[in-house]
Amino acid sequence: MQHLSVKIFEQSGAELNSSSAIAVFHRWIQRGHLKELAIDVADYAHIPCGPGVILVCYDGSYALENVGGRYGLQYQRKSRLDVDHQQALRAAYDLAVAACQRVEGEPEFKGHKFDPREFSITWNDRALYPNTDESWAHVQPGVATFLDNLLGARQYQLTRTGEDRRERLSAEVRETPQGAAR
Amino acid sequence: MKVSNHLWKDRLNGRIAPQLGAEIDAYENEIALKKQGKLDDKVFAEARLRRGSYGQRYDNGFRHDGIERRKLGYTTDLTKGPGTVWDAPGMQRIKIPFGGLNAEQLEAIADLAEEYSVGVAHITTRQDFQLHYIHIEDTPTIMRRLAAVGITTREACGNTVRNVTGCPLAGVCRDQAFDVTPYAKALAYFLLGHPDTQDFGRKFKIAFSGCDTNPCALVHIHDFGCIARVREVDGQTKRGFEVYVGGGLGTVPYQAKLYDEFVSEEELLPLAQSMARVFARLGEKKNRNTARMKFLVAKLGMEEFKRLVNEERAMLARDSRWTAYIEHVDRGSDGPLRPAQLLQISATEPEDFRAWKASNVYRQRQFGYATVTLTLPLGDITSSQLRTVATLSRKYARETVRNTTEQNIVLRWVSEKDLPALFTELKVAHLAAPGAGTIVDPVACPGTDTCKLGISSSRGLAGELRLRLAQSATARQEEIRGLHIKVSGCFNSCGQHHIADLGFYGVSRTKDGYSAPHFQVVLGGQWSDNAGSYGLAIGAIPSKRVPEAVDRITSRFLRERQSDETFQAFIRRIGKAECKAMLDDLTVLAPPGQDPGAYTDWHDVRKYNVGDMGTGECAGEVVSRLDRELAASEREAFEAQLAEEKGDAERAASLAYQAMLRGAAALLDWRSFPVPKNADEVVAAFRKEFYDTQLFFDPFAGGKFAQYFFGAHTHKDEPHTLEVSHRLIEEAQLFIECCHSSTQRISSATLA
Numbered sequence: 039m040q041h042l043s044v045k046i047f048e049q050s051g052a053e054l055n056s057s058s059a060i061a062v063f064h065r066w067i068q069r070g071h072l073k074e075l076a077i078d079v080a081d082y083a084h085i086p087c088g089p090g091v092i093l094v095c096y097d098g099s100y101a102l103e104n105v106g107g108r109y110g111l112q113y114q115r116k117s118r119l120d121v122d123h124q125q126a127l128r129a130a131y132d133l134a135v136a137a138c139q140r141v142e143g144e145p146e147f148k149g150h151k152f153d154p155r156e157f158s159i160t161w162n163d164r165a166l167y168p169n170t171d172e173s174w175a176h177v178q179p180g181v182a183t184f185l186d187n188l189l190g191a192r193q194y195q196l197t198r199t200g201e202d203r204r205e206r207l208s209a210e211v212r213e214t215p216q217g218a219a220r
Numbered sequence: 221m222k223v224s225n226h227l228w229k230d231r232l233n234g235r236i237a238p239q240l241g242a243e244i245d246a247y248e249n250e251i252a253l254k255k256q257g258k259l260d261d262k263v264f265a266e267a268r269l270r271r272g273s274y275g276q277r278y279d280n281g282f283r284h285d286g287i288e289r290r291k292l293g294y295t296t297d298l299t300k301g302p303g304t305v306w307d308a309p310g311m312q313r314i315k316i317p318f319g320g321l322n323a324e325q326l327e328a329i330a331d332l333a334e335e336y337s338v339g340v341a342h343i344t345t346r347q348d349f350q351l352h353y354i355h356i357e358d359t360p361t362i363m364r365r366l367a368a369v370g371i372t373t374r375e376a377c378g379n380t381v382r383n384v385t386g387c388p389l390a391g392v393c394r395d396q397a398f399d400v401t402p403y404a405k406a407l408a409y410f411l412l413g414h415p416d417t418q419d420f421g422r423k424f425k426i427a428f429s430g431c432d433t434n435p436c437a438l439v440h441i442h443d444f445g446c447i448a449r450v451r452e453v454d455g456q457t458k459r460g461f462e463v464y465v466g467g468g469l470g471t472v473p474y475q476a477k478l479y480d481e482f483v484s485e486e487e488l489l490p491l492a493q494s495m496a497r498v499f500a501r502l503g504e505k506k507n508r509n510t511a512r513m514k515f516l517v518a519k520l521g522m523e524e525f526k527r528l529v530n531e532e533r534a535m536l537a538r539d540s541r542w543t544a545y546i547e548h549v550d551r552g553s554d555g556p557l558r559p560a561q562l563l564q565i566s567a568t569e570p571e572d573f574r575a576w577k578a579s580n581v582y583r584q585r586q587f588g589y590a591t592v593t594l595t596l597p598l599g600d601i602t603s604s605q606l607r608t609v610a611t612l613s614r615k616y617a618r619e620t621v622r623n624t625t626e627q628n629i630v631l632r633w634v635s636e637k638d639l640p641a642l643f644t645e646l647k648v649a650h651l652a653a654p655g656a657g658t659i660v661d662p663v664a665c666p667g668t669d670t671c672k673l674g675i676s677s678s679r680g681l682a683g684e685l686r687l688r689l690a691q692s693a694t695a696r697q698e699e700i701r702g703l704h705i706k707v708s709g710c711f712n713s714c715g716q717h718h719i720a721d722l723g724f725y726g727v728s729r730t731k732d733g734y735s736a737p738h739f740q741v742v743l744g745g746q747w748s749d750n751a752g753s754y755g756l757a758i759g760a761i762p763s764k765r766v767p768e769a770v771d772r773i774t775s776r777f778l779r780e781r782q783s784d785e786t787f788q789a790f791i792r793r794i795g796k797a798e799c800k801a802m803l804d805d806l807t808v809l810a811p812p813g814q815d816p817g818a819y820t821d822w823h824d825v826r827k828y829n830v831g832d833m834g835t836g837e838c839a840g841e842v843v844s845r846l847d848r849e850l851a852a853s854e855r856e857a858f859e860a861q862l863a864e865e866k867g868d869a870e871r872a873a874s875l876a877y878q879a880m881l882r883g884a885a886a887l888l889d890w891r892s893f894p895v896p897k898n899a900d901e902v903v904a905a906f907r908k909e910f911y912d913t914q915l916f917f918d919p920f921a922g923g924k925f926a927q928y929f930f931g932a933h934t935h936k937d938e939p940h941t942l943e944v945s946h947r948l949i950e951e952a953q954l955f956i957e958c959c960h961s962s963t964q965r966i967s968s969a970t971l972a
């Protein structure tokens with residue numbers, strides 16, 4: 039699976055302040071917090087419900103964003119990843135979760151909480167993964183296996199989103215109450 | 221780089237015009253050859269620029285992170301141009317002739333922005349789109365996907381005919397002589413890839429305007445500008461164009477000059493072709509700084525230039541494309557989808573709708589229809605917003621969308637009755653902000669965000685002004701609302717600061733060895749009358765104090781405006797000395813210990829630096845003397861402006877020259893070279909120590925600014941017109957800016 043994006047939703051509902059995001063991302067670059075090659079910080083916070091502040095890296099990018107009116111942290115893989123579906127999903131998810139934990143630990147974002155059991159997945163390549171029923175049928179088993187391992191079988195809800203077929207293939211994952219009670 | 225790139229070629233087979241497809245294949249082969257080391261860096265760079273693939277900031281593989289300048293750890297040594305790392309993200313410019321788009325094209329750009337960039341497309345002041353953070357190996361696929369919807373990136377950059385711009389209201393405008401769209405389109409595609417436009421020394425910019433009073437197409441800042449005119453010839457109404465040549469902004473702005481009061485529609489294309497041939501044959505090729513059309517026209521003089529163009533015209537073999545399109549021009553460039561119906565004015569109109577309608581809705585010449593402007597913050601629009609625009613353009617109009625030179629989007633031919641419904645749908649997509657084209661909608665170039673040449677953060681400043689002005693009671697006043705703010709990240713004026721009421725361009729200043737971002741304030745430029753006149757620089761202000769300056773200037777205008785005085789007239793009336801005095805205290809840069817915030821840029825926490833300058837222990841006393849001398853030369857340049865204002869061309873020219881001479885002497889002194897008493901010797905010493913050694917060379921403009929000085933010295937004893945002295949003043953200001961920046965570069969190189 040290639041070019042996946044994973045967005046972990048912020049739970050408190052409070053705004054992810056863009057000035058703070060700029061400061062934090064620059065600090066990560068200065069202190070070499072990421073293993074990846076970080077290139078720059080891009081500020082798009084002026085766009086309402088947009089991509090917010092982006093830490094642009096060579097292999098992917100991290101954004102503290104507000105797309106769709108929901109704050110969250112999105113990791114988007116840009117470069118090729120020569121691994122199988124499970125590993126690709128795992129890699130994108132783990133990087134997103136690690137970044138969320140790091141953000142939670144930053145003083146500027148004290149009180150913010152990202153729930154790693156509530157997230158979205160986007161397949162950012164229309165040639166490989168068009169937003170069609172066939173394409174969804176093709177990726178769904180791999181996603182289900184990944185989620186079974188992550189959250190436990192039948193402990194989550196996987197919903198295909200992107201009803202507008204011009205959008206990219208995407209899905210949202212939410213742990214069910216049974217899962218949460220485990 | 222996308223794994224799927226190879227899939228698109230087959231998938232789009234049959235949807236791409238063969239010629240375009242072949243060109244993209246050739247470009248892809250050039251990429252392959254470059255990867256194999258079989259193509260020279262410069263040759264490849266030229267090839268990609270011609271296709272709109274530009275470099276982006278930090279693509280030399282280094283970045284200052286606020287603590288130190290670090291090498292970015294790309295794993296390949298491959299380059300895509302001199303000093304340009306292969307893997308470094310770049311920018312793809314997408315040419316949109318006269319800004320015209322249909323829904324399918326909007327959707328294609330939305331997809332590309334999402335899949336290859338960061339989900340945002342940026343609209344430029346030339347009505348193009350730009351996508352940032354693009355990998356060079358994705359560019360052929362991007363080009364194929366664009367070609368499949370009828371868009372080419374060919375000649376979007378490089379020494380080519382750039383995007384042909386035109387009024388976004390062409391065809392629906394109440395003031396137009398006629399719809400210029402078909403002419404702009406015909407000329408754009410006629411010159412695209414034409415053999416006569418392939419050997420220019422510099423870019424060539426064309427604009428079309430339907431009238432001469434409104435600013436939409438900014439004809440006077442173009443190499444070749446056309447204003448629609450109709451004339452009675454032998455009892456028949458003939459269409460044609462008033463043609464202007466040799467305009468341009470750039471470092472020193474030039475007003476285009478009238479070439480011909482009336483060029484018939486049949487002669488438009490052959491005239492452009494003839495001019496292109498003269499430009500290709502005689503335009504400067506070696507020195508890019510004097511290679512624009514404006515320099516050729518100035519060098520030859522208009523009469524000789526015309527003679528040469530006519531000579532070329534006489535030799536041209538007839539081309540059926542010159543006139544083939546004319547029989548279709550009366551069909552109009554577009555039309556309505558829904559029946560015309562007036563909007564019933566209602567007393568209960570919601571306030572947000574009323575405000576939006578007042579600023580963003582234009583009543584078309586066609587009864588019952590309106591053009592709606594979508595205000596885009598800093599010219600940015602997300603992929604999902606682009607799709608919304610596509611949807612709404614299908615629902616409410618016949619996909620009649622255009623990008624504007626003010627970095628917004630217009631949707632034409634909306635039935636007035638549909639305005640409330642459209643407003644509601646735009647609101648959901650966050651596209652219903654009011655204030656289009658007003659003071660709260662500043663224009664900004666990419667600046668330090670992504671441009672390699674940016675000195676200060678133009679987008680940061682413009683973004684900050686947007687926010688503050690939206691809250692400002694002063695900005696809400698009718699007299700102030702209509703003012704235009706334009707911000708460029710450096711002297712290259714991509715943000716068109718010369719033609720704004722309040723223009724700003726990025727410069728830097730140093731105190732105690734620390735650099736701070738500044739903006740030169742340029743007041744009183746004229747946006748109307750197709751960019752009728754240019755403003756002049758008043759002084760450099762630390763970036764963080766610019767909002768205060770805007771507040772001060774606008775408040776004073778509001779207070780002291782006489783009857784219906786325009787801003788330009790007000791600035792002229794109070795005079796430049798008074799403008800400078802009004803802002804004088806704001807120009808003071810406090811030491812870093814007192815005001816550390818002044819040493820960072822807007823929306824950036826890094827310690828500011830130019831050219832990765834270290835913070836250093838520059839010899840304080842010596843730097844201070846330099847600073848004093850440079851301040852004195854700035855003062856002289858300013859006095860030159862005052863002399864010009866009084867109509868004293870000779871004194872203005874002399875002061876401008878003296879300012880440069882003083883700056884040159886200051887630099888010699890700073891580097892501990894003996895400073896000769898005699899001007900000839902100062903020039904000779906400066907040439908030897910700073911020009912021949914290239915120490916004074918700007919990374920972008922090379923030795924251009926030193927050449928201004930040499931030119932001023934050579935011609936100092938000749939008589940000066942006001943026009944020449946005006947140019948000398950502009951040149952003196954840029955020369956002094958270069959004195960500042962070169963001392964920073966030299967200091968940092970010494971420290972490294």
Ligand code: SF4
Nearest residue numbers: 665671674709710714
């Ligand atoms: S004005 Fe300068 S900073 Fe702005 S885009 Fe042009 S070259 Fe870059």
